[in-house]
Amino acid sequence: MTQESTSHLVERYADLLLRVGVNLRAGQDVLLTAEVEHVELARELTRQAYRKGARWVEVAYADQHLRRALIDLAPEDALGHSPAGWLATLEDLGRRRGALIQLVDDGSPEVLAGADPVRAGRAQMIERGRLSKRLTLEKRLCNWLVAGCATPSWAERVLGRPDVEELWRLLARTVRLDAEDPIAAWREHSARLAERARQLSERAFAGIRFNGPGTDLFVGLTPGSRWLGGGGQTSWGLDFIPNLPTEEVFTCPDKRLTQGVVTATQPLVLDGSLIVGLCLRFEAGRTVEATAGRGAELIQQRMSLDADACRLGEVALVDSESRVGQAGHLFWNTLYDENAACHIAFGSGFPDLVPQAEREAALSRSSIHTDFMIGGPEVQVFGLERGGNEVPVIRDNRFQL
Template sequence: MTTAADPLVDADERLRRYAELVVRVGANVQVGQEAVVVCQIEHAEIARAVAREAYRAGATRVTPRYTDGHFRRAAIELGPEEMLGKTPQFLLDATAAWRTERPAIIQLSGDANPQLLGDLDPKLVARSDPADLRAVYLPIVAERLSNWVIVSAPNAGWANTVFGEPDIEALWRAVATATRLDAADPVEAWREHDAMLKRRAAALNAHGFDAVRFSGPGTDLTVGLMAASRWMCAAFTTQDGIEHIPNLPTEEVFTSPDLRRTAGTVRSTYPLAVAGSIIRDLELRLEGGRVIDVRASEGADIVRGQLEADEQASFLGEIALVDGTSAVKRTGLVFFDTLFDENATCHIAYGSGLPMAVDGADGLTTDELLSLGVNVSRTHTDFMIGGPDVDVDGLDRDGHPTPIMRDDAFVL
């Protein structure tokens, strides 16, 4: 028998419990620490609940940073083209200050208007992307200076994209399953899940693979690894020793590849929601680590625009493995939100690499990271390439394969 306090029935208790999971398991806000909540204006209710839980955890100040996609649309339609993608200096300065202030950073995802920019000139949409802001923020994350988390914020617009109707309750149930919020003890459920992912990462590291190959319909891709690449998962630890789980949900084991050593073709197995548009049937061809050809039935110019963000944007920065036991995959949904969809299946990312997944990368300059093989870019876009029809093999230095995944299951 359920009661009024059942978090899947009582909306207020569910929201409080969710915010508690975000603050204490995800970001792990510390006593005496400041926190920043980055979100869309449509996420306000959840952001407020997160703020209350952050204060309960001991935060000294919680600051919201709201965005509104309609402002971006107005800028594209009516503003001067030369200003597109330029973030106000005060926001750049405030973000740069995080390097020394080291607040807990909580980012809410779940686009309330995922196709808001879909009918606009894709080149202008790509130019409107705030790459300058990410260029300030990404190094703070990559250098493990702040404890941070990205979590979802169910809303009517996102629900409409997923279900064809604004069924927020159905979306909340799916989010509860994917984030283990529906477990009797969500914190303990996350501890067990974290331990399982760490075992997978340890198995991959023990083999010391030189490369990973993906093979399936439209995909024949070999991603080279550095000798210093290390497989990671779930929990991160900041330079100050704060453990946190950056993604809720998270189902991946991942590493940073050698930016120079990816070759072949790859086909996306999920649609990709990015820059106010949905990219469908994305196909990339890579040589010498660089993307040299982009095709898609919808949204190819958006991807091309991202790949032109800087000199390194067209190289890979991440490779991640996810199998069919994923709690996200078990929902049977396409969420049109990268936070969720990337945790339903294997994925790769073009753009910035992950120095925290490379031995000896801490403290290196941009030139030193690039020389080592770690990509440095103002962009980082994940897209999904796995599934039951995609085999994953680890290759040794002689090219001999060892099966890692078959039929959407880890077999290593």
Template sequence: MKNFKDMLHKYAKLAVDIGVNIQKNQTLVINSPIECAEFTRLMAESAYKSGAKNVEVMWHDESLALIKYLNAPEESFKEFPEWQIKRLNDLVEKNAAFISIAASNPDLLKEADPNKIAISNKTKSTALKDYSNHIMKNDVAWCVISVPTKAWSKKVFSNSDENEAVEKLWNNIFKIVRADRDDPIKAWEKHIENNDKKVDFLNNHRFKNLHYKSKDTDLTIELPKDHIWCGCGEYNKAGTYFVANIPTEEVFTLPLKNGVNGKVKSTKPLNFNGNLINDFTLTFKDGKVIDFSCSEGYESLKKLLQMDEGSSYLGEVALVPFDSPISNSNIIFYNTLFDENASCHLAFGKAYSSCLKNNDKLTLEETKKLGANDSLVHVDFMVGSPDLDIIGETHSGEKIQVFKNGNWAF
């Protein structure tokens, strides 16, 4: 293994300089588990060296969250601190950049009351709806990364002891995010260039619909007439280019809300707020999930689909080749940031309005009229497999193979 400390610094620099592309005199906000404090400090140091004026950290503690779920009354989950809402909206207004570390314990809330979890999720999503809208419209630069924690590492490498599991996860993350390269920044620039070629192909063809077909899936997804495919990076309102996910292998757009029909089966577990949802099949009619089955996490999936009117519709369509770095690791990460970039995926809930033409001039109601779904949630789930074929149909009726046996067909 290359020098661990050197790769830590390279990874921190990637998050700051490629992820949010921090600008001179800008504020960086880091949302971090307390267990990831060491890496958070490295990102703060890197941000200051790159010209940041200030770094604010919003700490959270999973153990305290679990204590609350197991002991607090249900009523307490209906409250959300007003000061947090005001602070986040103020930071957006001042064009801060936002980095979040996604490293939750997949089994954290296994014993918690699902009703409390559902109430808490809805309360938080409702309170932070304006903030979430700014993020999903790319008004500001934002990035999600991940850092090994003991519980997460042990879930991924269950046959290893805790320290060995953490080391293994670090090794894999360094490789996947290209922090093990001599020049990770150049490696990412090359990766973005290659990804952009796929984006151009899809935008040039302007498909009317995509037909997904595999052993367990037969699904047709219509796309809004004014949809746009996006890739690794995008521009925020201030014109700063940023990469929202590190790692990322996807090319994505939004579906037409009422234009999804057929059946699709998940191909990887979904970690939803501390509960695993596994081996689930969804049936869609006119965009809505009208039936579902599940081998694990049935109540969690049910609560997710019942979160609000839009949570049972789709908000994202993302294409990821089966032959990709994360998929080729043959590891189930139990972390959506990684697992979604190993597999074609879809998302329940809110659509990215940035995937519509002239999105910066559109109101929320106008995006809805164009076919974009709205919801308090946006939850990705994986559907890619080595036998997945995807056929794109243009508005003139031409059919073009987009994916063949799980990989790009062009």
């Protein structure tokens, strides 16, 4: 692939993110968060956003080398600090019904390698995270998007060589840029996920059970809870797709009801550290034991951040039709890897998916939301009907409903 064709791919990718993902409307403000390595895509998104009618585009660059300095050298009380300017920017974006876009890669683990895992876990802008969740998930004031950006470091991790052009080609396939009409392909794919979510909502299962090697887990659901897939909608009626790629249908568990043992089927990268062989045991909704072959202390620290950090906030189903799964690579990034297989997340849940009357008791409210993968060809998924019968939902990695 020549440099010119790479640039053309980036242009088409940026167009897809703005038209299909965030579904930018004329007159909107845009807040784009990116790493310094994402500058080429950030510039292209900015140019195209203005061409599509954006009122203002603000780009906030981060640098993992600066975060490493914070972890290693900052005073203890600064690790979770959220600058007032950041909070004011987010509040203004919500008032203006703006769009929020976040670019991600593999997290530069080589930069954070060897950092104190406990301090790394605490080095989060906690209040900024809470405010972002209020604006996007709770009040739904902003259309938002998380999407990947190819970098040499990420290419090295995924492909074994720093071939950014090949990684761009791989990412393009996961978001259907190889289709003759990517926009139409996304309409079809989104409708298919929405139909799966509708079927699951209508079945009104009491819970979902996962059974496989090292896993026998029951995830209880609140009566009247909804499943979602294929996209979201702002409080003012704008449809958008918050994750590109997306292959999941998901709902919010009842935080009191998860029971059993679950073993991760893929590694988890958290704050630049690799978590391998993660295994959690739940009783009455709480994680009562968290072990791992590597990185257990980081999971334990993350789960201790607040009262609900050790409870489940999401259960998501993905089968072998996934473009990400078909790519045959571990992407070392949760946005991608969670869309290769069924997954759960400990931490915050989704208020809109739980009936209003049940939210106080059933909804997990936390400053974190951490996904990890628990599905695959050897893991069978069942829906438990309220009468006690079990219905196959995913068998041999294919949806059955």
